[in-house]
Amino acid sequence: MAQTLRVGLIGAGGIAQSHMAAWQKCPDAEVVAICDIKKAPRVNTASRFGISPDNLFAGYRKMLEQVELDAVDICTPNAVHRAPTLAAFQAGCHVLVEKPVAISAGECEQMIEAGYDANRLLMVAQVMRFQPTSFAMKRWVDEGLIGDIYWAKAMYLRPRGTPKWGSFIDEKMSGGGPCYDIGVHVLDLCLYLMGFPEPVTVSAGTYLEISNRPSLMGHDPSKYTVPEDFAVALIRLATGATISLEVSWALNIPQHLGNCILVGDKGGMQQNPPTLVQERSGMLINSTPQVNPWADVNGFEEEIRRFVQAIRNGEPSPVPGEQALITQRILDGVYKSGQKGKEVKV
Numbered sequence: 001m002a003q004t005l006r007v008g009l010i011g012a013g014g015i016a017q018s019h020m021a022a023w024q025k026c027p028d029a030e031v032v033a034i035c036d037i038k039k040a041p042r043v044n045t046a047s048r049f050g051i052s053p054d055n056l057f058a059g060y061r062k063m064l065e066q067v068e069l070d071a072v073d074i075c076t077p078n079a080v081h082r083a084p085t086l087a088a089f090q091a092g093c094h095v096l097v098e099k100p101v102a103i104s105a106g107e108c109e110q111m112i113e114a115g116y117d118a119n120r121l122l123m124v125a126q127v128m129r130f131q132p133t134s135f136a137m138k139r140w141v142d143e144g145l146i147g148d149i150y151w152a153k154a155m156y157l158r159p160r161g162t163p164k165w166g167s168f169i170d171e172k173m174s175g176g177g178p179c180y181d182i183g184v185h186v187l188d189l190c191l192y193l194m195g196f197p198e199p200v201t202v203s204a205g206t207y208l209e210i211s212n213r214p215s216l217m218g219h220d221p222s223k224y225t226v227p228e229d230f231a232v233a234l235i236r237l238a239t240g241a242t243i244s245l246e247v248s249w250a251l252n253i254p255q256h257l258g259n260c261i262l263v264g265d266k267g268g269m270q271q272n273p274p275t276l277v278q279e280r281s282g283m284l285i286n287s288t289p290q291v292n293p294w295a296d297v298n299g300f301e302e303e304i305r306r307f308v309q310a311i312r313n314g315e316p317s318p319v320p321g322e323q324a325l326i327t328q329r330i331l332d333g334v335y336k337s338g339q340k341g342k343e344v345k346v
């Protein structure tokens with residue numbers, strides 16, 4: 001591998017801008033080529049971040065053929081994660097791919113297998129894990145302050161927040177609605193903090209009551225083809241623990257509610273605001289961090305730094321496909337259960 005890790009960006013839309021800014025802060029890696037099927041995003045992103053106009057492509061296969069790359073960063077719509085991942089592995093590249101890893105567990109399995117066949121790293125960009133509060137929560141778990149976690153609440157509820165741009169509301173491109181878009185962040189964080197126990201069943205309700213008609217949100221409701229704008233689920237895990245998942249782009253509630261709450265036999269904790277709860281002196285006491293050593297960490301920069309570090313040191317993926325597969329199986333279960341109106345095996 002060259003001194004500097006050579007990276008190709010696939011998909012130069014909204015989130016790619018945050019990735020590009022983070023790549024520029026990564027000392028031993030450089031984005032040298034950009035691919036986007038649309039001219040405006042690839043040209044604008046290239047000019048904003050100083051990428052040579054000679055290394056801009058409309059198709060990722062051509063980019064993989066013509067530019068010598070060590071890794072790719074895939075920021076395309078969810079339905080376009082699997083194919084570029086397989087092509088990149090075939091070209092001998094390591095892969096960082098945006099969340100959700102794919103639009104079905106079957107696709108995710110193919111991506112994992114292709115990574116093993118190519119002996120290359122697959123990392124899923126679950127940026128919430130790399131945020132300051134998540135580091136604090138992980139430390140509380142690792143130090144045994146919570147004990148055995150038997151319940152988690154993963155909640156990401158927007159009163160009004162249906163996406164107006166990109167392919168999020170088009171099922172063919174997104175594969176799903178808020179479950180895949182924002183539910184995946186809080187579900188991944190809870191599973192990560194619980195040590196990724198095996199899921200057993202899901203009982204879910206999925207609802208589409210607001211985003212498919214004109215409202216305050218400014219998107220085109222006639223183009224809304226994903227099955228839900230609100231989902232609620234009870235997830236049973238092999239350890240006996242349960243997770244409650246609640247997620248919405250549009251719901252008649254007075255305010256945004258975003259949190260991961262994890263409860264164990266020794267203590268509890270929540271993400272927002274970061275709080276540790278423990279029984280002491282016969283009382284239930286809340287502790288809030290006054291100084292968080294990770295306070296200045298930028299999630300995207302940390303995610304990319306760890307991707308590069310894992311490649312350089314031959315370390316395991318910081319967010320391996322196997323973990324994303326568990327999350328994906330649960331989310332697939334949420335849709336299946338919502339559709340059938342009964343509990344399903346995952």
Ligand SMILES: NC(=O)c1ccc[n+]([C@@H]2O[C@H](COP(=O)([O-])OP(=O)(O)OC[C@H]3O[C@@H](n4cnc5c(N)ncnc54)[C@H](O)[C@@H]3O)[C@@H](O)[C@H]2O)c1
Nearest residue numbers: 011012013014015036037038041075076077078098099166
């Ligand atoms: N981590 C986060 O917080 C976060 C936030 C937003 C989006 N995302 C994820 O990032 C991905 C992209 O979302 P976005 O908001 O940037 O969407 P976007 O629509 O703004 O950008 C996607 C880009 O991919 C391009 N594209 C589509 N098909 C392509 C192909 N075959 N080859 C090359 N380029 C192609 C589009 O032209 C577009 O420019 C999604 O998977 C989404 O879930 C993550």
